[in-house]
Amino acid sequence: xxxxxxxxxxxxxxxxxxxxxxxxxxxxxxxxxxxxxxxxxxxxxxxxxxxxxxxxxxxxxxxxxxxxxxxxxxxxxxxxxxxxxxxxxxxxxxxxxxxxxxxxxxxxxxxxxxxxxxxxxxxxxxxxxxxxxxxxxxxxxxxxxxxxxxxxxxxxxxxxxxxxxxxxxxxxxxxxxxxxxxxxxxxxxxxxxxxxxxxxxxxxxxxxxxxxxxxxxxxxx
Amino acid sequence: xxxxxxxxxxxxxxxxxxxxxxxxxxxxxxxxxxxxxxxxxxxxxxxxxxxxxxxxxxxxxxxxxxxxxxxxxxxxxxxxxxxxxxxxxxxxxxxxxxxxxxxxxxxxxxxxxxxxxxxxxxxxxxxxxxxxxxx
Numbered sequence: 001x002x003x004x005x006x007x008x009x010x011x012x013x014x015x016x017x018x019x020x021x022x023x024x025x026x027x028x029x030x031x032x033x034x035x036x037x038x039x040x041x042x043x044x045x046x047x048x049x050x051x052x053x054x055x056x057x058x059x060x061x062x063x064x065x066x067x068x069x070x071x072x073x074x075x076x077x078x079x080x081x082x083x084x085x086x087x088x089x090x091x092x093x094x095x096x097x098x099x100x101x102x103x104x105x106x107x108x109x110x111x112x113x114x115x116x117x118x119x120x121x122x123x124x125x126x127x128x129x130x131x132x133x134x135x136x137x138x139x140x141x142x143x144x145x146x147x148x149x150x151x152x153x154x155x156x157x158x159x160x161x162x163x164x165x166x167x168x169x170x171x172x173x174x175x176x177x178x179x180x181x182x183x184x185x186x187x188x189x190x191x192x193x194x195x196x197x198x199x200x201x202x203x204x205x206x207x208x209x210x211x212x213x214x215x216x217x218x219x220x221x
Numbered sequence: 222x223x224x225x226x227x228x229x230x231x232x233x234x235x236x237x238x239x240x241x242x243x244x245x246x247x248x249x250x251x252x253x254x255x256x257x258x259x260x261x262x263x264x265x266x267x268x269x270x271x272x273x274x275x276x277x278x279x280x281x282x283x284x285x286x287x288x289x290x291x292x293x294x295x296x297x298x299x300x301x302x303x304x305x306x307x308x309x310x311x312x313x314x315x316x317x318x319x320x321x322x323x324x325x326x327x328x329x330x331x332x333x334x335x336x337x338x339x340x341x342x343x344x345x346x347x348x349x350x351x352x353x354x355x356x
Contacts, residue, residue: 053298055324077274077298084301084328107276111305 001025004066006052006082007073008035011098011119015072017043027061053082055089063090072098080104083113109145136213139201148206149177152216156196159218166190171211174204223287225250227273227303228294232319232339234259236291241266248282251294273303276310289315297321304334 001024005012008030019026020043029052030036036047050057052071063069069092071082076099083095095114099105102124108116125137140149154161160168165188170176179186180199186192194200204212222245226237229251241247241263248267251257257268271278273294284290290313292303297320304318309332317335320326326336 054322075298077296077302080302081298081325081328085325088327088331089324101275103276104274107306107310110309111302 001067002027002062002065003068003070004029004052004058004061004063004086006058006069006071006079007098008032008039008047009072009074011072013039013043015070016046020046029057029061053078053085055085058082058085058090063092066090066092068092068094068096070096070098072096074100076100076104076108080108080111080113083108084111087112087114106145136202136204136209146206147203148209149201149203150209150212151199151201152213154194154196154198154200154216158194158196158216160194160216161196163194164190165192165194168194168215170215171204171208173208174202174212176200176202222246222289223283224248225279225282225284225287225290225307227251227279227282227290227292228300228319229253229256229259229268230293230295231259233291233293236293237266238263248287250278250282272299274299274306276306279303279306279311284311284313287313289313289317291317291319293319297325301325301328304329304336305332308332308334 003019003024003026005016005026005028008028012028016026016028026046027048028039028046029048029050031051036049040047048061050060052058063086069086071079073079079097083097086092086095097108097113097116099108099116099118102118102121105116105118105121136150136152138148139151176188178201179188179192202212224240224245225248226233227250229249233249237247237249237260248269250269250271250273252272254270260266269282273279290307292300294300300318300320304316307313307316317337318329320336320338321340323338323341329336
């Protein structure tokens with residue numbers, strides 16, 4: 001797939017390198033000559049020198065045939081506009097914006113930037129998951145936050161521990177899709193018995209997550 | 222009217238001054254404290270220190286109650302993001318943005334936001350100044 005990376009800083013540099021290793025065609029749009037030289041020297045001739053948040057910059061990178069545009073500069077406003085330009089002018093269907101200020105993640109969804117990824121938020125989530133196990137953790141968001149892929153670690157005293165899935169009444173609009181047990185994946189069916197220590201992965205409508213939490217973990221402390 | 226002006230450079234400060242002089246209540250937002258020196262003699266203009274691309278900064282400048290907002294920093298992308306936030310999140314009645322790159326004005330039109338392109342305006346003014354006597 002042809003991927004355009006807007007921004008050749010640390011994130012853009014490693015992203016481009018990884019994508020190339022996986023066999024994708026990559027172009028990096030970067031305006032700083034020093035960064036351009038480093039990328040050219042280390043990775044090769046994949047550069048478009050210019051501003052990736054303008055129609056001109058994206059046009060020169062051949063945006064109309066790009067499968068994905070990933071805007072990963074250190075400036076949120078640049079990433080937002082780059083994604084909007086890619087969508088509006090070049091009909092790029094998949095755009096991904098790096099969000100530097102976690103507050104802007106929801107804003108980016110509302111303004112139609114495509115997928116918004118906040119590394120600060122991801123790291124915070126990971127730490128929180130280790131600290132607070134009595135909650136559903138969000139792994140992935142679809143439909144601007146209305147549907148989520150969530151994960152939860154089942155404590156030994158969970159009300160559902162020892163029960164077969166067929167005996168549980170999962171809330172409408174949610175589905176248990178995977179059970180991780182001792183490092184192995186189980187695709188559950190009605191006969192699967194849940195055990196304390198299981199890591200469960202479910203797809204759920206966001207307005208059903210409270211019900212799902214209550215079913216799996218009980219009424220709290 | 223209550224109007225927020227984001228960006229207190231030469232253009233923003235001059236706009237804020239005129240609006241205030243015309244009797245409007247005005248708040249200016251800028252993330253460089255020294256830029257408010259331009260409006261030192263205008264105590265009636267509220268100065269809010271912070272970046273306009275932060276919803277909380279806009280909120281503290283009065284985005285929830287204002288009638289109009291002008292995004293006039295010297296960065297096109299910031300102005301586009303501020304104007305879209307003003308329109309989509311705060312539902313501000315009248316929003317206008319300064320955009321130097323004419324093609325990106327399309328991104329504002331989609332949101333129904335007015336834009337002003339200083340490059341165009343200056344070019345036209347210069348053209349008219351020079352084109353007064355046909356050869």
